[in-house]
Amino acid sequence: MTQLVLGSTSIFRKALLEKFNLSFDCAKPNIDETALANETPENLVARLAEEKAKEVSKEFPDGIIIGSDQVAICDGNILGKPHTFENGVKQLSSFSGKTVTFLTGLCLYNASTGNTQVIVEPYYVSFRELNLAEITRYLHAEEPYNCAGSFKSEGLGICLFKSLQGDDPNTLIGLPLIRLHQLLKNEGFDVLAQQETRA
Numbered sequence: 085m086t087q088l089v090l091g092s093t094s095i096f097r098k099a100l101l102e103k104f105n106l107s108f109d110c111a112k113p114n115i116d117e118t119a120l121a122n123e124t125p126e127n128l129v130a131r132l133a134e135e136k137a138k139e140v141s142k143e144f145p146d147g148i149i150i151g152s153d154q155v156a157i158c159d160g161n162i163l164g165k166p167h168t169f170e171n172g173v174k175q176l177s178s179f180s181g182k183t184v185t186f187l188t189g190l191c192l193y194n195a196s197t198g199n200t201q202v203i204v205e206p207y208y209v210s211f212r213e214l215n216l217a218e219i220t221r222y223l224h225a226e227e228p229y230n231c232a233g234s235f236k237s238e239g240l241g242i243c244l245f246k247s248l249q250g251d252d253p254n255t256l257i258g259l260p261l262i263r264l265h266q267l268l269k270n271e272g273f274d275v276l277a278q279q280e281t282r283a
Contacts, residue, residue, distance in 0.1 A: 086273060087147040091140035092258075096231075096238065097152060100259040104275050113139040113151065117164075125162050126204045129153045129189030134202050141195035148273060151191040154258050156233040158184045165230050172223045172234040173216070176244070180214040184233065188255050192267040201267045205260040207250035209233075214244060232258075 088108040090101050098110055113136035119128050137151030156163040158178055166172040186207045193200050222244065228236045235241030237248075237256045252262040265275055 087144060088273070089140060089144045089147040089149045091136045091149050091151040094258060096236075096257050097259045100254050100257055100261060101150070103254075103261060104265075106275065106278055109144065109147075111140045111143055113137075115139050117153070119162065125155050125157050125187050126189075128162065129155055129187050130191075130202050130204050131189070133189035133191040134193070134200060137191040137193035137200075141193060144195060146196045148268070148271060149191075149193045149195055150259075150264065151193065152188060152259055154186060154188045154232045156184050156186050158182060164232050166234045167229050169223055169229070172229060173219055175234040176211075176214060176219045176222070177216070179209075179211045179233070179244075181211060183208055183210040186233065186256055188258060188260055190260055190263060190267070192264070192271060194271055199271065201270060203260075203263055203267070205250075205252065205255045205263055207248070207252075207255045209237075209248055209256065210246040211244055212246045218244075 088106055090097060090108055090110045091113045093110055093112045101108060115135045117132055132153035133151040137149040141149050163175055166175050186209060188205045191202045222240060226236055226240050228234055235244055252260045254261045268275060
């Protein structure tokens with residue numbers, strides 16, 4: 085069986101991939117995630133997803149590697165992980181009453197053949213009108229400082245939203261499983277057929 089590797093140590097992406105009921109390894113890609121000059125958000129997440137997958141392939145030269153990257157876009161500005169409470173307040177305050185686009189880059193890289201598939205999946209989050217007290221309570225409760233957009237939609241972050249729009253709710257958490265399933269099939273890796281070998 086071909087080795088499947090998630091190029092991420094995110095517990096959220098790991099939990100999503102576990103929905104496929106497959107054996108896989110996780111590895112942390114050490115890359116520079118700085119945007120290039122004049123790089124569009126779409127190009128940024130696509131490039132970083134591919135770079136993460138190929139970096140991890142050095143450790144797994146025969147594996148099928150999954151790389152992913154995500155940014156939020158509000159008022160034309162690219163927003164990543166806040167890292168601090170203060171930045172979290174700024175991000176969520178700027179989202180109040182607005183619709184924010186989340187772009188997730190996804191790469192499937194076959195390290196043994198060099199075949200590379202890259203897609204960018206959008207997801208749209210409309211926020212309620214948020215006041216500072218709500219934002220502060222939320223940030224202290226969930227501390228989402230390593231999450232693009234300063235929230236965890238799989239947790240209390242759902243309380244910040246008015247509506248969600250997109251093809252796959254898993255995309256917002258960081259791994260678009262519907263598209264990933266298709267990329268795996270394109271590579272000859274059938275998730276459902278793998279269930280028979282595990283039975």
